[in-house]
Amino acid sequence: MIQFLLNDRLQQETTLPPDTTVLQYLRRDAGRCGTKEGCASGDCGACTVVIAEPQGDTLRYTPINACLTFISALQGKQLITVEDLKHQGQLHSVQQAMVDNHASQCGFCTPGFVMSLFALQKDAALQQDMASQKETAAQRNHSAIKNGVNREQVLHALSGNLCRCTGYRPIVDAALSACEFSDEDQFDRAETVTLQRLQAIAPQSLLHENQNTLHHDELGFIPTTLKQLADLYLANPEAKLVAGGTDLALEVTQRHRRLPQLIAISHIPQLKNIEITDQALIIGAAATLSSCMPLLEREFADFGALLERFASQQIRNQGTFGGNIANGSPIGDGGPVLLALGASLVLRRGADQRTLPLEQFYLGYRQTALQAGEFIEQIIIPRVAEESTRILKVYKVSKRLDDDISAVCGAFHIEVTDGVVTHVSIAFGGMAAIAKRASHCETQLLGQPWQASSVERACLALETDYQPISDFRASREYRMQVAKNLLRRCLIETTSKETMMRVTQYV
Template sequence: MNSPHSAQQAPSEPIRFYHRGEVVSVDGVRTTRSVLDWLREDAHCTGTKEGCNEGDCGACTVVIGELDGQGALQLASVNACIQFLPTLDGKALFTVEDLQPQCATACTKHGDAALHPVQQAMVECHGSQCGFCTPGFVMSLWSSYELHQQAGTRPSRQQLADDLSGNLCRCTGYRPILDAGQRMFDLPAVRLDRAAVVQALQGLRRAQGLAYAAPVALPEGPRLDHFHAPATLEALAALREARPQARLLAGSTDIGLWVNKQFRDVGELIYLGGVAELRRVEQRGDQLYIGAGALLEDAWRALVQRAPALADVWLRFASPPIRHAGTMGGNVANGSPIGDAPPILMALDAEIELRRGARVRRMPLTEFYLDYMKNALEPGEFVQGLAVPLAAFARQVRGYKISKRFDCDISALCAGMAIALDGDTVASVRLAYGGMAATVRRAAQAEAALLGKPWTQATVRAAQAALALDFKPLSDMRASAAFRLQVAQNLLQRLWLETRPGDPLPASATSVFSVLPHAAA
């Protein structure tokens, strides 16, 4: 094969991206070098800070710009600490340095201070004390600012709080920062020159994708590490089949932590982010199709549009910067027993679509997980997408996430439930739980205790008892076994309270998010 992705001897091309008003070309850096390390150590842009180095604190928040299918610029906040530099190829990188005063002297519009409205609002509202978190907050706010200026809208205070749920501040407190988030829209507007960025990004397009390689010094001797970023689904399928030993890289919100925290050697990488077909979320016939590379934010939005009660899990799934990078395929393929998407998708009867070369096969998601972190993927195969029957949204669908912290926390357990009633009788039911076993799975015995029975408190009690036969959960740092089982049983009660015939609790009684306008938008 003569494809640029064909083999070890493939030529390496430099990584090119737009940064601080110009196209930057980078070569020779390790494939797993983080955007944060590059910024601070190579580009000497030290405004972006390192706090946790694992996507949790938001001190490293930057904004990435990409062209969408229509050629328009889309901006999204991400955590620079867990993004690898080659993933920036063809994109624009914005950091807090891009917001520094552009017109300090002789400016008639902005006066002497000439701070960006986000910065000016932070000053006026006392949104910064020690300042360590501030660049991260400012970039999350700038991302919201640009989005809303573009759309001609203003976020509610709760929307701003959601936008900032991936940014931690230990000294200022969040009220003044939220005040700044509202104040910034009252100040004279300063907008990004999108046309210049679009023009630069058009010039960075690669029909063949990127083939990058960099030497790495290991104790056993030097090695050349490869980073392939195919541009089409066909090229990805061929490359994956030819390189089954390579690691697939999607949003790196799991893999970034393996590198930063476990110092794992992830070797050769095949990056999925350049394959536009894989990112699609669309209705196909009587199914909602979610490409494996669809960003978590896009995929959850589509699910919530059809089942608004899932807003709780969407908006509490990690944080906006994680959801702007992480993918639905990554969440499902990673196969963590406490991943949030699989229980919801199982409750919706989702099928998973797998591809190896030209062969495409599907199976119910319930059959995909074989054991703890083991799945049905064969060598050379990858997850191509997920398909949810639209009929599944006709049931009453719920998603319940239980975690120690409300925002940006991994679940102790997560449940996806769907129920359809025929009068007072349970006509169909799906109960899927994460955090209760070595894999996410459905509660067969509890479901059997409900099916065909009257939807009453007595039936719920019988199902709660059956749940104890379905699962023998573990105790770990997130929750004890007893807590998990009790909560799993209590969630059945909650489902009943919310759906009991004639007297259901309103969504506003049980969820803060389901009453928000942006959740179902």
């Protein structure tokens, strides 16, 4: 059984197949057709809904793609759709802003935009409230009325919503208007009661989400502790683990396959922990990409910048590093960076744990070193000592800037001492059947002067490291040329103007 609030109504679902997506549930079971299916792959944002969940003594509002979210993700949360915004005959302020700015055209994508704007408005108000706590009373009075976001924040929030009528300007205007002044709405007024209701249902441990009498082989599990997960997965190794589900759900929505046995791991607090020690960053396998971003931005600026382009905000709000690694995709953006940083994985099978360097985890195309019943518990990223001069440069090349998959993703972790390369770790995605280190390229650089001639020899070595393929994203020749040029770019960005002048002849 799954319990959640559909707006303000408690839902208790006992017969849903575990691979039911939130979008399927809304349109087929709840009769809510305002949420649209545009692409069924998390690319267009037409299916965007908002989930509210407790964060301290307030609610955090998160936009997600309903088409890629399995129903188990709703346990203990509030689901808000476009139908819930209008209240007592009055449009919500974000809806009214869309009307006032003529921001709805064919209208198909409009519900998704409205829900993204709703989440943006709530987040802007929350951030302003936090800032106002540090201000004087007079300043707070002003802050409570005027929130405001800038154009960059709006574009970031809407990067996962596509308008096929190409009418982004009025939508951006609507966002700026809706977030400049936000009156208290029905969700604000009900916040205390909603918090209490969610807190009453969230702690429950639900080992069997579904026991459908018509399909006895359909079982869904929602463990709430690591031990429960370890025991369940050991007993049911054929089941699929689902954290964010942003990749796994494509099996249902794109390939039309059934996933009759699922184990949802996103309700286990230990798997969502993010820790920092003197030696390492420790990320739980179910920690979302969005929750990891602030820490990674502080530790590795380029890693944080990459995450800004990692799919869309809706995907980052659900997707996890654990899932990005475990699916073994050669074009997952996390793999190359984590390889370059020397990350390792803590794997668990039953009560047994082992630590494995990420470099040894990938065995072949979508093949990993995971044993039956074994799962990723943590990702460990070594920290760079404060006195170190190591740099991390990360580059993503894709057909469009936002909400796209890489043709090539390159990560360069390099230290240069007195002009000589004393540490080098380079990894690429999109260049082979797995994300992998460029070992021959590294050999050509280590111990050599960090200059154009060394880089050119290393570029030639890339042809030994990789034999990329051609597909609809890029040709093999393009991929190889891009990989070489990214190495040259790394040199340009990390050296003096004189070296930059010399190396431009190769780029």
